[in-house]
Every structure is written in structure tokens, then in C-alpha cells.
Amino acid sequence: MKKQRVSSAVIRRLPRYYRHLSDLHDVGVVRISSSALAGSMGLTASQIRQDLSCFGGFGQQGYGYNVENLRGEIADILGMERGHSAIILGAGNLGRALMENFHFDRSGFALTAAFDIRPELVGRTLSGVPVHHIDTLEGYLQSNRVSVGVLTVPSSAAAAIAERLVKGGVRGLWNFTNTELAVHGPEVVVEDVHFADSLLALSYMITEET
Amino acid sequence: MKKQRVSSAVIRRLPRYYRHLSDLHDVGVVRISSSALAGSMGLTASQIRQDLSCFGGFGQQGYGYNVENLRGEIADILGMERGHSAIILGAGNLGRALMENFHFDRSGFALTAAFDIRPELVGRTLSGVPVHHIDTLEGYLQSNRVSVGVLTVPSSAAAAIAERLVKGGVRGLWNFTNTELAVHGPEVVVEDVHFADSLLALSYMITEET
DNA sequence: TAGATTGTTAATCGATTAACAATC
DNA sequence: TAGATTGTTAATCGATTAACAATC
Numbered sequence: 001m002k003k004q005r006v007s008s009a010v011i012r013r014l015p016r017y018y019r020h021l022s023d024l025h026d027v028g029v030v031r032i033s034s035s036a037l038a039g040s041m042g043l044t045a046s047q048i049r050q051d052l053s054c055f056g057g058f059g060q061q062g063y064g065y066n067v068e069n070l071r072g073e074i075a076d077i078l079g080m081e082r083g084h085s086a087i088i089l090g091a092g093n094l095g096r097a098l099m100e101n102f103h104f105d106r107s108g109f110a111l112t113a114a115f116d117i118r119p120e121l122v123g124r125t126l127s128g129v130p131v132h133h134i135d136t137l138e139g140y141l142q143s144n145r146v147s148v149g150v151l152t153v154p155s156s157a158a159a160a161i162a163e164r165l166v167k168g169g170v171r172g173l174w175n176f177t178n179t180e181l182a183v184h185g186p187e188v189v190v191e192d193v194h195f196a197d198s199l200l201a202l203s204y205m206i207t208e209e210t
Numbered sequence: 211m212k213k214q215r216v217s218s219a220v221i222r223r224l225p226r227y228y229r230h231l232s233d234l235h236d237v238g239v240v241r242i243s244s245s246a247l248a249g250s251m252g253l254t255a256s257q258i259r260q261d262l263s264c265f266g267g268f269g270q271q272g273y274g275y276n277v278e279n280l281r282g283e284i285a286d287i288l289g290m291e292r293g294h295s296a297i298i299l300g301a302g303n304l305g306r307a308l309m310e311n312f313h314f315d316r317s318g319f320a321l322t323a324a325f326d327i328r329p330e331l332v333g334r335t336l337s338g339v340p341v342h343h344i345d346t347l348e349g350y351l352q353s354n355r356v357s358v359g360v361l362t363v364p365s366s367a368a369a370a371i372a373e374r375l376v377k378g379g380v381r382g383l384w385n386f387t388n389t390e391l392a393v394h395g396p397e398v399v400v401e402d403v404h405f406a407d408s409l410l411a412l413s414y415m416i417t418e419e420t
Numbered sequence: 421t422a423g424a425t426t427g428t429t430a431a432t433c434g435a436t437t438a439a440c441a442a443t444c
Numbered sequence: 445t446a447g448a449t450t451g452t453t454a455a456t457c458g459a460t461t462a463a464c465a466a467t468c
Contacts, residue, residue: 012407053428
């Protein structure tokens with residue numbers, strides 16, 4: 001299946017499709033039509049069919065889609081079966097919150113290590129994840145294929161560590177710092193999680209007209 | 211200034227404008243043209259002028275925009291001067307990570323309290339924020355104007371607590387659980403922070419064509 | 421089979437970009 | 445003043461929605 005350029009709007013909807021299909025599957029739903037799925041997700045049936053047609057024809061006329069099958073197809077499109085791996089940079093509160101509460105494996109990622117600079121953390125194992133000293137990063141990247149670096153370091157350290165990750169061949173940066181990373185090289189993708197931007201958008205929406 | 215309906219695309223860019231203007235201001239830049247700002251943000255000058263024109267004319271022909279002034283205008287548009295307040299529901303790792311590391315005040319919010327059910331947390335003060343028992347939520351909401359509830363509870367508890375917050379008159383929900391909240395009432399806004407969706411989008415982007 | 425629903429093409433809608441008169 | 449740059453109108457581009465023949 002040759003990918004045409006898929007728009008960012010579609011890419012952002014794919015995880016939602018995956019999530020809703022998983023929920024449906026969990027409660028035992030076997031088949032669903034585009035219009036039923038659209039209803040429960042607040043989209044139009046046309047949009048769903050249009051989105052899916054970027055990747056192939058997964059449905060059947062007169063029947064709809066098999067939930068489990070479509071969920072699997074989307075998992076595959078999202079790269080969840082590629083054996084991606086991730087490491088956490090910065091084992092502070094946020095890093096630890098992700099280690100303890102976020103299920104990387106449910107998104108198809110193996111969380112293999114964390115890195116920090118604090119001596120009291122290095123050498124420990126948190127939530128089953130070994131914490132290494134940040135000085136050993138280059139060596140680790142050389143001997144382990146790491147897909148994504150999760151940046152939960154202080155903002156001041158973000159740019160330098162990002163660069164080291166990129167040099168080490170990481171493919172994606174999941175950036176929780178409020179720094180805008182200027183990453184060169186078209187082969188590295190940055191996904192920003194800007195809490196402040198999110199809260200400010202909410203602030204706008206709850207602020208009534210004067 | 212009568213607000214026409216402002217598109218979601220524009221709303222999502224406003225916090226970025228704010229952030230970039232703050233950075234410029236911090237390094238002492240006094241004025242900037244739409245094209246210079248566009249260059250540094252990866253947008254077009256047209257888009258910036260078009261976006262700003264939703265809210266008024268903040269520039270001057272031949273000159274551009276005064277950085278400090280425009281930053282202030284956008285802060286005002288975003289509602290950062292409205293004295294918004296927030297409470298955290300769930301003082302687990304993620305809740306505590308937000309209390310310790312996220313500067314609510316920099317987004318114009320006062321973080322006034324946290325709520326949890328665990329006896330060992332209730333009564334304590336974490337990062338300067340008092341932790342109350344979740345049973346006292348209704349009373350708290352009655353005696354304090356709360357703009358936003360930050361949902362960092364386990365998914366299983368999310369829906370019920372969301373409902374209690376809405377009943378208590380909260381205007382916005384900042385939802386960190388991976389539950390899709392079905393909140394009724396058009397006067398309540400939900401802003402989702404779905405970590406998994408974000409990581410899966412990244413996963414898609416780093417997954418090369420077969 | 422008949423009814424339902426897909427995948428896809430065409431129509432519409434909205435957002436981005438370009439152009440330019442106004443003017444600091 | 446002359447040059448620069450805005451705010452806004454028009455043109456373009458892309459995404460969403462509608463329609464429908466194909467077909468399970």
C-alpha cells in the first residue's frame with residue numbers, strides 16, 4: 001500500500017479511531033458501520049470513510065467494518081507493531097509519573113531505560129526501569145536501538161540533550177519541556193506536549209466575551 | 211471588540227504567539243514585523259496578520275508590532291488576566307508533577323487546592339498546595355470560585371468526579387485521564403491531554419513506509 | 421434477492437496565502 | 445518624504461461533506 005501524503009488532520013484522528021475501536025472491542029462489539037462510529041465519535045461517516053481510504057479498503061459493503069480487524073489495521077498503520085523502543089531523559093516527577101502511570105507498551109513501545117544526572121537516582125530501578133547516568137547515553141544509544149527519546153528534563157537542559165539523542169540516531173523526540181526544539185535533519189520528528197499551550201487554549205474557551 | 215466566531219486553528223496558535231512574544235520580550239526585542247515573527251515561528255506573515263485581525267488591529271503600518279504590547283493583548287485575549295483558578299483532582303504522580311513543575315500562575319491561573327482520597331495525603335501541603343479529602347469537594351466548590359478542574363485521577367474515577375465538578379459550577383476540565391468525557395451542558399469545556407494519542411501520532415511519523 | 425453500506429468522485433466549505441491600497 | 449508594513453479583500457488551496465454507483 002503506497003502511502004500518499006497523509007494530512008496531519010488525518011494522522012491526529014488515527015489514535016482516536018484506535019482508542020474508540022479498542023473500547024468497542026472490549027465491550028464485545030464485533031462490527032460497526034462508519035455512521036455508527038461517526039455518531040459515537042462526533043464525526044461524519046463520510047470523514048471516517050475518507051480517512052480510512054488513505055490506507056486501503058477495510059470495510060465491506062452492506063456490512064461495515066469488523067471492529068477487531070479494523071483496530072488491527074490501524075495499529076499497524078500507526079506503527080504499533082514495529083517494536084519501537086523509548087527511553088526517558090530526566091527521572092524527575094514528570095518522568096517518574098510517565099514511568100509509573102503511562103503504559104508505553106499499550107502504544108507499542110518498550111520503555112527500556114531512563115537517564116538522569118542525580119547520583120541518588122542513578123543505579124536504581126524505578127517502576128521496573130533502570131536509571132542510568134546521563135553520561136552513559138552515547139554508549140547506550142550505540143548498543144541499543146532507541147526509537148524515541150522522552151524529554152522530561154528541565155528546559156535549560158533540553159536543547160543539549162535533544163542534540164545528543166539526534167546524534168545517537170533517535171528517530172523521534174517526545175518533548176515535554178516548554179522549549180521549542182530546533183531540530184535539524186528531516187529524519188527526526190518532534191512531538192511537542194506543551195501543557196501551557198493546552199491550558200491557555202482552555203483559558204480562552206472558558207473566558208466569556210466582555 | 212465583538213468576537214466573531216474564532217476558528218479552533220487560530221485559538222491553538224494564540225498560545226504559541228504568546229510564548230514566542232514572551233521569549234522575544236525576554237531578550238529585549240521591542241518591535242517585530244509579521245514577516246519576522248512568521249520566519250521564526252514557521253508560519254506566513256499573512257497568516258499572522260489574518261489571525262490577529264480576528265481580535266483587532268494591534269500593529270502600525272511601516273513599523274510592525276510592539277512586542278510587549280502585543281504580548282499583553284494576547285494575554286488578555288487568552289483570559290490570562292481574568293483571575294482564573296484551578297484545583298487538582300488526584301494527587302498521584304502526575305498531579306504532583308504538575309503541582310511541583312507546572313507554573314499555573316504563568317498561565318494566569320491560581321492553583322488553590324488539590325483533592326485526593328488517600329488518608330496519608332489528605333491534610334498535607336504539597337508544593338504549597340493544601341490537599342483536601344475528595345468528600346469535601348462540594349463544600350469547597352460552593353465557597354470558592356473554581357474555573358478549572360485538573361483531572362489526574364485514575365481513569366475509573368474520572369467520569370464521576372467530572373460530573374461532580376460540573377455540578378459544582380466549574381467552567382473547564384483539563385483532562386489528563388485517557389477517558390473521553392461525555393460532558394453535557396454547553397457551558398463546560400473539556401480540554402483533553404491524551405498522552406497516548408500524542409505518542410501514537412509520533413509513532414506514525416517515525417514509522418517508515420513498507 | 422433486497423437492504424445496507426462501502427469506496428470514491430464531485431460539491432462545498434473553510435482556512436491559508438497572495439495582493440494591494442492605506443498610512444505610519 | 446520614501447520605505448516599510450499593516451489590515452483587509454480576493455484568490456487559492458486543502459479538508460470536509462454529500463452523493464452515488466458498486467457490491468456484499
